[in-house]
Amino acid sequence: MDRPCAPLPPGTPAPDFTLPRSSHAAVSLADVRGHRAILVFYPADWEPVSQQQLTLYQEYLAELDGLGAVLLAISTDHIWSHRAFARAAGIAYPLLADAHPQGAVCRAYGVYDEHAGSSSRTAFVLDEDGIIRWSQACPVAINPGIDGILTALESMSLKGANHDYRPCSPR
Numbered sequence: 001m002d003r004p005c006a007p008l009p010p011g012t013p014a015p016d017f018t019l020p021r022s023s024h025a026a027v028s029l030a031d032v033r034g035h036r037a038i039l040v041f042y043p044a045d046w047e048p049v050s051q052q053q054l055t056l057y058q059e060y061l062a063e064l065d066g067l068g069a070v071l072l073a074i075s076t077d078h079i080w081s082h083r084a085f086a087r088a089a090g091i092a093y094p095l096l097a098d099a100h101p102q103g104a105v106c107r108a109y110g111v112y113d114e115h116a117g118s119s120s121r122t123a124f125v126l127d128e129d130g131i132i133r134w135s136q137a138c139p140v141a142i143n144p145g146i147d148g149i150l151t152a153l154e155s156m157s158l159k160g161a162n163h164d165y166r167p168c169s170p171r
Contacts, residue, residue: 019096045085
C-alpha cells in the first residue's frame with residue numbers, strides 16, 4: 001500500500017540536493033545558501049495546472065527577487081522536457097530534473113506520490129540558513145497561486161512570526 005505524501009514540516013533543515021538544469025549545468029541547494037529559497041515541486045511540465053502555476057510564478061519573479069528569494073522548480077521530468085517547456089512558456093527560472101533516480105529529491109522532502117510516479121504539488125519557503133519556514137501541499141488539480149509564498153516571505157522578516165504548514169484547500 002502506498003503511503004501518503006508527508007511534506008517536511010517547518011523548522012526542519014531542508015535536505016541538500018544537486019539536480020540537473022540542463023545537460024551542462026546543475027543547481028545545488030548549497031548554491032542558494034545565504035538567500036531565501038522557494039522550492040516548488042510539481043507533477044509535470046506539460047500538465048495544465050502546472051503550466052498555469054509556473055507561468056504565474058514567472059510573472060512574479062521580480063517581486064520574489066525583491067523579497068530576497070530564489071525560485072527553483074522541481075519535477076521528475078527530464079531536462080529535455082524542461083528545456084522545451086521553459087522555452088514554450090517563457091520561464092526563465094531553473095526547472096530541475098529529479099529523474100535519476102526517479103524522485104529521489106521529492107522523496108527526501110516527503111512529496112513523492114508513489115501511485116502517480118511523480119511529485120505532488122507542494123511548495124516550501126526556506127530561510128537564508130536552509131531551514132523550512134513554510135510549506136503548502138495542494139491537490140494536483142488545484143493551482144495554489146502565489147499569495148501563500150508572498151505572505152510567507154514577507155512575514156519572515158517579522159520577529160516571532162509563526163510559520164505553519166498550511167494545506168491547500170479548494171475554494
